[in-house]
Amino acid sequence: MESAFIIETIIKILVVLGLFSALAGFGTYVERKVLAFMQRRLGPMHVGPYGILQVLADGIKLFTKEDFIPQGANRIIFMIAPIITAATAFIAMAAIPMFPEFTIGGYTVKPIISDINVGLLFVLGVMATGLYGPLLAGMASGNKWSLLGAARTAIQYLSYEVVTGLSILAPVMIVGSLSLIDFNNYQSGGVSDWLIWKQPVAFILFLIAGFAETNRTPFDLLEHEAEVISGYATEYSGMRWGLFFIGEYANMFTIGFLVSLIFLGGFNDLWFIPGAIAILLKVFFFFFLFLWTRASWPHIRPDQLMWLCWKVLMPIAVINVVITGIVMMF
Amino acid sequence: MDMLQQFQNRYVSNGYYKVKIEPYPKTPWEKFKRVVKRSLNYELFVGLKITLREMIRFNIHTVQYPKEKLPIGPRYRAIHRLLRLLESGNERCIGCGLCEKICIANCIRIDTKVDENGRKVPTEYTINFGRCIFCGYCAEVCPELAIVHGGDYENASEQRAHFALKEDMLTPLDKLKEQKEFPGFGAPTPEADRLIKKTPLAY
Numbered sequence: 001m002e003s004a005f006i007i008e009t010i011i012k013i014l015v016v017l018g019l020f021s022a023l024a025g026f027g028t029y030v031e032r033k034v035l036a037f038m039q040r041r042l043g044p045m046h047v048g049p050y051g052i053l054q055v056l057a058d059g060i061k062l063f064t065k066e067d068f069i070p071q072g073a074n075r076i077i078f079m080i081a082p083i084i085t086a087a088t089a090f091i092a093m094a095a096i097p098m099f100p101e102f103t104i105g106g107y108t109v110k111p112i113i114s115d116i117n118v119g120l121l122f123v124l125g126v127m128a129t130g131l132y133g134p135l136l137a138g139m140a141s142g143n144k145w146s147l148l149g150a151a152r153t154a155i156q157y158l159s160y161e162v163v164t165g166l167s168i169l170a171p172v173m174i175v176g177s178l179s180l181i182d183f184n185n186y187q188s189g190g191v192s193d194w195l196i197w198k199q200p201v202a203f204i205l206f207l208i209a210g211f212a213e214t215n216r217t218p219f220d221l222l223e224h225e226a227e228v229i230s231g232y233a234t235e236y237s238g239m240r241w242g243l244f245f246i247g248e249y250a251n252m253f254t255i256g257f258l259v260s261l262i263f264l265g266g267f268n269d270l271w272f273i274p275g276a277i278a279i280l281l282k283v284f285f286f287f288f289l290f291l292w293t294r295a296s297w298p299h300i301r302p303d304q305l306m307w308l309c310w311k312v313l314m315p316i317a318v319i320n321v322v323i324t325g326i327v328m329m330f
Numbered sequence: 331m332d333m334l335q336q337f338q339n340r341y342v343s344n345g346y347y348k349v350k351i352e353p354y355p356k357t358p359w360e361k362f363k364r365v366v367k368r369s370l371n372y373e374l375f376v377g378l379k380i381t382l383r384e385m386i387r388f389n390i391h392t393v394q395y396p397k398e399k400l401p402i403g404p405r406y407r408a409i410h411r412l413l414r415l416l417e418s419g420n421e422r423c424i425g426c427g428l429c430e431k432i433c434i435a436n437c438i439r440i441d442t443k444v445d446e447n448g449r450k451v452p453t454e455y456t457i458n459f460g461r462c463i464f465c466g467y468c469a470e471v472c473p474e475l476a477i478v479h480g481g482d483y484e485n486a487s488e489q490r491a492h493f494a495l496k497e498d499m500l501t502p503l504d505k506l507k508e509q510k511e512f513p514g515f516g517a518p519t520p521e522a523d524r525l526i527k528k529t530p531l532a533y
Contacts, residue, residue, distance in 0.1 A: 038382070040392075296377040312365070
């Protein structure tokens with residue numbers, strides 16, 4: 001029993017790690033293609049059929065690049081920072097149930113690495129820790145642009161984290177649990193049971209905070225090229241930079257899974273679609289949404305982000321929590 | 331051919347207009363109203379709609395350059411060509427040296443001689459393309475339409491001296507059939523005969 005559990009967990013960890021590293025790589029290809037099509041371009045076309053091997057070419061480039069640490073940088077922190085981003089992105093996935101349970105050869109597999117009863121809190125906490133990656137990277141690089149990027153990381157961190165926590169509070173009150181499996185089971189009765197109908201405001205607030213959490217376009221202040229070169233990642237190259245990227249894409253998938261699980265019925269069967277495919281469709285829709293907004297919307301200034309989060313979204317979230325409480329009481 | 335006509339149209343569009351900019355909000359309440367208007371008045375969603383529409387229409391404008399090429403304008407000024415006379419195949423250049431004189435980048439060099447027929451011909455004709463700014467003065471000043479600008483713009487090479495010698499630019503004798511009368515930069519317009527007035531001699 002014990003050894004079987006350990007082996008099963010290790011296999012799950014390896015699958016999640018390998019799968020999402022590969023998906024992060026493939027995500028860059030999809031992003032470039034989708035952005036290109038939306039801008040009437042073709043995107044990568046030359047490496048392999050329709051440029052599909054561009055991922056491989058980029059990987060080879062990243063791995064064979066010189067591992068470069070600038071002279072003025074704090075060596076140890078500079079080296080650790082990208083690992084924080086990538087590691088927290090993958091650790092956060094430990095408490096996410098990706099698929100419904102399935103059976104292989106009489107052995108029931110739960111596709112979740114660790115079903116802890118505070119899963120949601122764990123995921124959000126670890127993802128929030130991931131922001132230390134850009135923060136430390138920017139401060140350790142010994143570069144003005146990096147420092148600006150780090151300062152913006154701090155701003156962003158202070159802004160969205162409040163909204164994330166408060167917006168998720170109302171669904172947590174309704175379900176009465178922090179386990180994502182409980183969230184999923186709560187919505188098992190079909191589309192009409194989805195929490196998005198009961199908590200539309202919380203859904204929108206959480207989605208907005210999710211964009212800020214993954215540094216995607218309306219809130220990509222950390223490394224906006226036109227303003228701060230590449231922000232915290234200015235001095236990074238090669239695989240250390242690649243780790244930041246893998247972390248960002250893994251976070252995009254994590255947010256996709258979270259939103260699907262909390263608000264959109266998770267891995268319950270959807271009409272005729274089996275649950276595993278249903279959740280994949282939802283996650284890929286949110287991944288597409290990340291790219292879609294990147295192609296469509298401009299990004300905002302740091303002061304606008306703080307204004308939005310503290311003066312608009314946080315009051316709305318608080319009111320939402322209060323109203324939910326009053327409705328639940330009577 | 332459509333695109334070529336587009337190049338030839340030298341009239342600039344008259345459709346310019348100034349974008350109307352709303353006054354900047356002053357009070358916090360006005361700022362808040364603007365945010366509500368921009369986010370809830372579907373302005374954000376109009377952006378999303380446009381990008382999705384373009385993606386579905388799939389109206390791609392990319393030119394996959396080495397495989398596809400855009401037509402260049404007839405007056406395009408790329409690597410020079412030295413032309414021959416169409417009937418006899420003799421070189422058009424009479425070695426007058428005007429191009430060498432007028433070249434503001436000072437990159438043309440000519441050596442000339444008088445050949446056995448008593449014609450003056452260039453023995454060497456080189457253009458240093460590292461210095462040439464492709465202004466087109468040489469083609470414009472040439473009285474014989476001997477040096478013209480061709481359409482070869484892909485002039486990346488391992489050696490700076492490539493394309494620069496007389497043999498590279500001169501029309502080969504066996505390609506004489508393919509040489510067309512040059513309609514481009516510095517050439518007389520098609521209506522030159524009609525437009526030129528007789529010099530009045532009686533004063």
